[in-house]
Amino acid sequence: xDPPQASxxxxxxxxxxxxxxxxxxFAEAGGIQGRPKLMRRLxxxxxxxxxxxxxxxxxxxxxxxxQGRDFIRNWGSDENKVVLDYVWVKRCIEAEKAFLKDDQWxxxxxxxxxxxxxxxxxSDIAKSPLPTPRDTPVEQIKARCVLGSSTEFPGSSNTExxxxxxxxxxxxxxxxxxxxxxxxxxxxxxxxxxxxDAFPHxxxxxxxAGMLNPMLPQLxxxxxxxxxxxxxxxxxxxxxxxxxxxxxxxxxxxxQMEAFSIALLDTIKNHTAAGPNxxxxxxxxxxxxxxxxxxxxxxxxxxxxxxxPVPSSSSGSQTMHNxxxxxxxxxxxxxxxxxxxxxxxxxxxxxxxxxxxxRASSPSSKRRKTSSTTFEAxxxxxxxxxxxxxxxxTSQSGEGLVFFVQVDLHNRLSTVNAIKHNGGRITADxxxxxxxxxxxxxxxxxxxxxxxGAARVAGITAVTSKFVKECVEQKRxxxxxxxxxxxxxxxRKRSTSQAxxxxxxCSDVDAPREKLLAAKRAREAIRSNERKLEKQTEAxxxxxxxxxxxxxxxxxxxxxxxxxxxxxxxxxTPTPPPEHLRxxxxxxxxxxxxxxxxxxxxxxxxxxxxxxxxxxxxxxxxHKKLPHHPLKSWRTHFSxxxxxEFENWRKRSGIAYRKAxxxxxxxxQSRPIYEPPMEPRAEAEDWGNPDLLSxxxxxxxxxxxxSVNGVPQENFNHALEEDLNTIxxxxxxxxxxxxxxxxVIWDRLTSKKACNTCTSWxxxxxxxxxxxxxxxxxxxxx
DNA sequence: GTCAATGCGACTCAGTTAGT
DNA sequence: ACTAACTGAGTCGCATTGAC
Numbered sequence: 171x172d173p174p175q176a177s178x179x180x181x182x183x184x185x186x187x188x189x190x191x192x193x194x195x196f197a198e199a200g201g202i203q204g205r206p207k208l209m210r211r212l213x214x215x216x217x218x219x220x221x222x223x224x225x226x227x228x229x230x231x232x233x234x235x236x237q238g239r240d241f242i243r244n245w246g247s248d249e250n251k252v253v254l255d256y257v258w259v260k261r262c263i264e265a266e267k268a269f270l271k272d273d274q275w276x277x278x279x280x281x282x283x284x285x286x287x288x289x290x291x292x293s294d295i296a297k298s299p300l301p302t303p304r305d306t307p308v309e310q311i312k313a314r315c316v317l318g319s320s321t322e323f324p325g326s327s328n329t330e331x332x333x334x335x336x337x338x339x340x341x342x343x344x345x346x347x348x349x350x351x352x353x354x355x356x357x358x359x360x361x362x363x364x365x366x367d368a369f370p371h372x373x374x375x376x377x378x379a380g381m382l383n384p385m386l387p388q389l390x391x392x393x394x395x396x397x398x399x400x401x402x403x404x405x406x407x408x409x410x411x412x413x414x415x416x417x418x419x420x421x422x423x424x425x426q427m428e429a430f431s432i433a434l435l436d437t438i439k440n441h442t443a444a445g446p447n448x449x450x451x452x453x454x455x456x457x458x459x460x461x462x463x464x465x466x467x468x469x470x471x472x473x474x475x476x477x478x479p480v481p482s483s484s485s486g487s488q489t490m491h492n493x494x495x496x497x498x499x500x501x502x503x504x505x506x507x508x509x510x511x512x513x514x515x516x517x518x519x520x521x522x523x524x525x526x527x528x529r530a531s532s533p534s535s536k537r538r539k540t541s542s543t544t545f546e547a548x549x550x551x552x553x554x555x556x557x558x559x560x561x562x563x564t565s566q567s568g569e570g571l572v573f574f575v576q577v578d579l580h581n582r583l584s585t586v587n588a589i590k591h592n593g594g595r596i597t598a599d600x601x602x603x604x605x606x607x608x609x610x611x612x613x614x615x616x617x618x619x620x621x622x623g624a625a626r627v628a629g630i631t632a633v634t635s636k637f638v639k640e641c642v643e644q645k646r647x648x649x650x651x652x653x654x655x656x657x658x659x660x661x662r663k664r665s666t667s668q669a670x671x672x673x674x675x676c677s678d679v680d681a682p683r684e685k686l687l688a689a690k691r692a693r694e695a696i697r698s699n700e701r702k703l704e705k706q707t708e709a710x711x712x713x714x715x716x717x718x719x720x721x722x723x724x725x726x727x728x729x730x731x732x733x734x735x736x737x738x739x740x741x742x743t744p745t746p747p748p749e750h751l752r753x754x755x756x757x758x759x760x761x762x763x764x765x766x767x768x769x770x771x772x773x774x775x776x777x778x779x780x781x782x783x784x785x786x787x788x789x790x791x792x793h794k795k796l797p798h799h800p801l802k803s804w805r806t807h808f809s810x811x812x813x814x815e816f817e818n819w820r821k822r823s824g825i826a827y828r829k830a831x832x833x834x835x836x837x838x839q840s841r842p843i844y845e846p847p848m849e850p851r852a853e854a855e856d857w858g859n860p861d862l863l864s865x866x867x868x869x870x871x872x873x874x875x876x877s878v879n880g881v882p883q884e885n886f887n888h889a890l891e892e893d894l895n896t897i898x899x900x901x902x903x904x905x906x907x908x909x910x911x912x913x914v915i916w917d918r919l920t921s922k923k924a925c926n927t928c929t930s931w932x933x934x935x936x937x938x939x940x941x942x943x944x945x946x947x948x949x950x951x952x
Numbered sequence: 953g954t955c956a957a958t959g960c961g962a963c964t965c966a967g968t969t970a971g972t
Numbered sequence: 973a974c975t976a977a978c979t980g981a982g983t984c985g986c987a988t989t990g991a992c
Contacts, residue, residue, distance in 0.1 A: 958990095960986090970977080972976095
């Protein structure tokens, strides 16, 4: 119990016990409006504010909120606690006495309605109010999994009981959800807040929380003790009762989950063909499992599941996570979708007032499991499972798309099966393929380059296996551009970012928050990929990386790149507000409007210089300019004053960067018609010009070029100026959001206005990307 | 009530090491 | 040579506290 800091400055003792001690009160964090005020009132009236519900005797919630209902459900049955509507505080203060049990808690006692608790955005998924065990063949389950049907099934008492009693969490605490802990005394009786003391609900930001929730009381406390057989038992139970385990699942609309569910059930179905008694066997086993863990598990999964049988001897607790992932394909995907969306969900639904996020499991193994096994777990299981024929890889005419899959592709079989099972065809002849799936991990290998070159020559789309995987996961043929394989020899634009961006784009039902998280993931992917690529390209090409628009100093490996800026790129750093404008506020300073403006402006400039820069790095830079605010304060404050615009800045900067990069690459391949020799930017002096909104000057290229292909310089400059304005306005209007093919964009621009000075806008852009981007940025800034 | 400051935990990645 | 696993650093977001 966290000893409360409360009860200092206590003005009254309404919330004190007769013996003078403070009442330990916990106020649920997520649902109560005006919680700070409530906390203050409690504190000022003698209550002891608990930061953890388990240490409180009184838990205050908003019974109308999801979080509140969760609390009522989870804690309402605890005899040592009482969950009250938070208006109790007001009533007590008004009455100047605490309404306790004898007063019927002032009429504020909450009750669990027993209904399922909608989890935020998942409310669109219909849910069954009660466990709905299957009594139907797997096909129906599959269909329901896909459709997210809420249709209830006629209860199968065995499985229903098994589920209800087994998990007991959190539903089991519901008064309406049936008796708890009747038969499975080994664990169900503890699936109450008592157990949650050790394993509070919110400490499981497991993506498949809904799926696993019912199992958590079993899995978590016993995780380190369970034998593989026991894990299998749990799996059995879950497989037999997929609806039940999907019940109340926060991630129900997760396509990965859907795909996985289908694959898993297909797999079972497939294996059931070999062992027709699987279902009943599983049911019986599940039933047994629900009552008792001890009976030895028959080697059901040895043949029933598409992964290796588990050795009968426990491999030791320290390999629990490994075992878990290898044993349980059902759990493996949870790692994949755990990253942010889940933690976010869990955070929002946090039931205990615990700071920050909670690790679901070993953090270190997570990523690796994600990277290495998720494909096997989701796509590969989906693929390698029995024929769940889809038509993802079929053309509109109904013909299967033809894939050439690189022989040494990592886990090639999975990819091949994924293609085959979804309507695609495999060919060994590169020439006849529609797609070539290459192994990006073999980029150093000559084979990769050869195949990639062949694909380009043949005009075949070369993609990574991720393309197949994600198509399968999303059950549709995706735009391959984010997955295009790239040569190591040159870094193409649109390469690194699109995979990430597509992630955020493909889920059109995302909540804004999810989008932010997706953007974050994308950003991290971009940064990671670019770091890798930069390393590789630098190794292959010792020249400094060209960065036409926003030249940045040679790559600094130090994350503290902001701290020793070499030559500033782009507009000069704005001048910080003078000291005399600082507004003192007690021991610290208030963030003034001028400082906010400076921070935003400076931040934009820094992002323009380096679109991969982190907010933290920007804050460090700002902090150096305005050190009277602590760095931590800047970090917090910066995100507030930018109001998510930071991501947009980065996006714009990234777009400009990629454009410029592409242009440079193209330049290096084809000599310009009239471009003057490369020289240090003539407008470098202009960087220092703080007046960003001043009328654009003619680009250096205009001034320094005496004549162009015989065309009088004056006329040419005029035409060039017009073209520059046209194209910069075109981009500033948001015509290139990186979602369309370049050709489409150029065509659109051409249809608006033909290029005066070049044969095409594309070539024009290649030659004048610097100036175009400069103008583009001016337009954006204005 | 607002604002600034702070603490904490989750998450990711790069680098390293061990195993195959 | 490759892969898997581990570790530390950096980053980020949320909740809380304290001052006004």
